[in-house]
Amino acid sequence: MTDPLRRLRRRPEWQFFAVLPRADPVLATWWWALLLLRGALPAVFAIAMGLLVGAVQHRTDLTGALALVGVTFVLLQVLTPLHQAVSANLGSRVAAWLNDVLADSCVEPPGIGHLEDPDLIEDLTVAREFDRGQTGPPMYLNVDFIAGSMVELVGGIASAVVLFGYTWWAPLLLAGAWGATHWLLRESGVWRDRNTAEVRSAQRHADYAYRMAVEPAAAKELRLFGLAAWTVQRFTDRRRRLFDLQYHATRLRERPVAWSLLIVAVANGLVFWSLGAAAADGRLELDRLVVFAQVAVGVSMIAFGGLNWALDGAAAPVAAVLRLRPAMAPAGALSPGHLSAAGMPAAGIRVRNLQFRYPRTDRPVFDGLDLTVPAGSSLAIVGQNGAGKTTLAKLLCRLYDPDSGAIEVDVTDLRDLDVDDWRRRVTAVFQDFVRFERSLRDNVAPAGAPDADILGALADAGADQLADLDTPLAKGYEGGTDLSGGQWQRVALARALCAVRQGAGLVLLDEPTAQLDVRGEAAIFNRILTATRGATTILISHRFSTVRHADRICVLEHGRVVELGSHDELIALGGRYSTMFDLQAQRVAAETDEEGVTYDVL
Numbered sequence: 001m002t003d004p005l006r007r008l009r010r011r012p013e014w015q016f017f018a019v020l021p022r023a024d025p026v027l028a029t030w031w032w033a034l035l036l037l038r039g040a041l042p043a044v045f046a047i048a049m050g051l052l053v054g055a056v057q058h059r060t061d062l063t064g065a066l067a068l069v070g071v072t073f074v075l076l077q078v079l080t081p082l083h084q085a086v087s088a089n090l091g092s093r094v095a096a097w098l099n100d101v102l103a104d105s106c107v108e109p110p111g112i113g114h115l116e117d118p119d120l121i122e123d124l125t126v127a128r129e130f131d132r133g134q135t136g137p138p139m140y141l142n143v144d145f146i147a148g149s150m151v152e153l154v155g156g157i158a159s160a161v162v163l164f165g166y167t168w169w170a171p172l173l174l175a176g177a178w179g180a181t182h183w184l185l186r187e188s189g190v191w192r193d194r195n196t197a198e199v200r201s202a203q204r205h206a207d208y209a210y211r212m213a214v215e216p217a218a219a220k221e222l223r224l225f226g227l228a229a230w231t232v233q234r235f236t237d238r239r240r241r242l243f244d245l246q247y248h249a250t251r252l253r254e255r256p257v258a259w260s261l262l263i264v265a266v267a268n269g270l271v272f273w274s275l276g277a278a279a280a281d282g283r284l285e286l287d288r289l290v291v292f293a294q295v296a297v298g299v300s301m302i303a304f305g306g307l308n309w310a311l312d313g314a315a316a317p318v319a320a321v322l323r324l325r326p327a328m329a330p331a332g333a334l335s336p337g338h339l340s341a342a343g344m345p346a347a348g349i350r351v352r353n354l355q356f357r358y359p360r361t362d363r364p365v366f367d368g369l370d371l372t373v374p375a376g377s378s379l380a381i382v383g384q385n386g387a388g389k390t391t392l393a394k395l396l397c398r399l400y401d402p403d404s405g406a407i408e409v410d411v412t413d414l415r416d417l418d419v420d421d422w423r424r425r426v427t428a429v430f431q432d433f434v435r436f437e438r439s440l441r442d443n444v445a446p447a448g449a450p451d452a453d454i455l456g457a458l459a460d461a462g463a464d465q466l467a468d469l470d471t472p473l474a475k476g477y478e479g480g481t482d483l484s485g486g487q488w489q490r491v492a493l494a495r496a497l498c499a500v501r502q503g504a505g506l507v508l509l510d511e512p513t514a515q516l517d518v519r520g521e522a523a524i525f526n527r528i529l530t531a532t533r534g535a536t537t538i539l540i541s542h543r544f545s546t547v548r549h550a551d552r553i554c555v556l557e558h559g560r561v562v563e564l565g566s567h568d569e570l571i572a573l574g575g576r577y578s579t580m581f582d583l584q585a586q587r588v589a590a591e592t593d594e595e596g597v598t599y600d601v602l
Ligand SMILES: Nc1ncnc2c1ncn2[C@@H]1O[C@H](COP(=O)(O)OP(=O)(O)OP(=O)(O)O)[C@@H](O)[C@H]1O
Pocket: 116, 358, 359, 361, 365, 383, 384, 385, 386, 387, 388, 389, 390, 391, 392, 431
């Protein structure tokens, strides 16, 4: 492929037109056909008028000419709404197609690094514009604008073609002059600045401020901390910055507009002076004068219609979506493994000299971690905030790969296992578990499970009285309900326990009881241990009442294991664990609940 052709194909406008048939080939064909037909009609109308004038002039039969004028006129009227309907429909299809591509690009990579990359996240903001229409019309409107503008452009070109019948230089001069306005104004186009880092960042911040204002999640803090005015101000500031940038771009147009006017005025002056002189000399008959004067005016359509604006607004997000797809894949990639993970872990998990730092950070989370977890046993991990406990859980799920060292499952490097196969063996309650806006059933078994297992898991998690399995767990839905923090945690726990019933071999519990009441925690933990007995369980907790029940406990500090042993062994050791345990024991040796029942917490 030659270089200019390659450059053309990389242009956002080209990518936009290339997406139309991919979104809907039939509608796209209709869209183009109607566009060309509508574009040709003004020139046909001019010719028809010439024929009519000629027929009157020569006193011949008017029927043919009148019929042509009538049909052209009717088509001009009828095709417009038809084309608008096709455009709106095609625009919606394009938006749906882009949504699919965008969702796939985010979801498909097996890792999650691409969702934490600031550059990609900013591009994601531009990419969403086709749908949100914050800085331009949404796609279904834009495709119609583009259609209207393209019809004018084609109409102008068709008029220029007819004008060749007069003389060769007139259409070239007029088309050149009107065409030059595109070039002149495009260079200073309103949306030229659209894709700069500043615009994207302003858009993203404005978007965040908007979500803070309208979404229930932030509503409490917003009010309590008096952030309402701050949020509105933030939104206003960022939006104002966007408008300033647009205004600045518009101001850039002043000089090019003056140049455009001059060029266009001179070109039209020459052509119409020539037409007038030819008519006055008798070199141009009236019927031909009618046609050529009309098409000379018609060539101006090349410049009108706001094509630059509409096309930029539609093409920028399309290009962003298409750019994100190949960019996200490597950012979220993990080296592919092909070995089966069936039955794993059967012997155990071994973390060997693990080194890891998060992408784009300097500080290593792990700098030589060694740890072994025999299959079927339970290991509790304790350590200060930021010690790396959650990170280890994420590495075990293979959401990231180590920088060096390895995690081995039954002597096989985790990277050599098929990642989906391995993830089917793992289940987890994450510290920041997701509250799916779906039914209780789907929350417990997102991938599906027999009701008996779902109900059993809910009972194990002490959540059997919460709601009917079909109740949507979100207020915004018909019959929906919301749960308390602790109730949600029980649902998340049930999700993991249900997966164990479905055969998961490794259970990661990251602060699974942090939000449970004392009575609930005491009661539930034995049930969790029973329910996960066959599985290898890794429990992360700051609550020593929970931790002490694990077969072994490891104290993590600065990314290394500093103590490892059973509760009794570590107490006897008198080290970190023992100190932390004593500290908590002094605070809560026993707790009495609201009904006066006393629980041994430790
Ligand atoms: N996605 C991320 N990108 C960059 N750094 C991160 C990310 N997640 C965590 N970190 C950093 O990695 C370190 C370990 O974090 P991690 O979440 O594993 O701690 P933790 O032991 O689970 O702490 P806590 O007890 O508070 O849950 C911290 O310094 C944290 O700031």
